[in-house]
Amino acid sequence: MKLYILTAGKPKSSFLTEGMREYEKHINRFAQVKILHTLEDSPSIEKVRKLCKQSKLILLDEKGKEMSSLQFADFLEKARNHSEDLCFFIGGPDGHSEAMKQEADMLFSLSPLTFPHDLATLVLLETLYRSLSILANHPYHRS
Secondary structure: OEEEEEEEOOOOOHHHHHHHHHHHHHHOOOOEEEEEEEOOOOOOHHHHHHHOOOOEEEEEEEEEEOOOHHHHHHHHHHHHHOOOOEEEEEOEOOEOOHHHHHHOOEEEOOOOOOOOHHHHHHHHHHHHHHHHHHHOOOOOOOO
């Protein structure tokens, strides 16, 4: 399973970027992860699909589906069992267009709160690592 994280815009915080790199290293023990950045606030669906290859497109959206760590681990396991690659797209400052939402395979919420892009990326990476460690019976997550 390959995981893509696509952000509209590049990270600005060196502090958070360091954390992103750290979680990226941890995740790569369990699955391939690649972080991609577009320079546009609202890239077209064609550009997003091209960057995300043939992956299932998951938009991060405050109104999306919320899951616990165990539920998210289950979601990742099902994707892995079906040999699906996943692309998580963190949109621009105005969120995702309605057209993009219609094209997405899923809307996923990290929280009903709104986060800046850098922080949302870091939280998503930690969430991915936590869920993948659950699947690997790694002691990182404590129930």
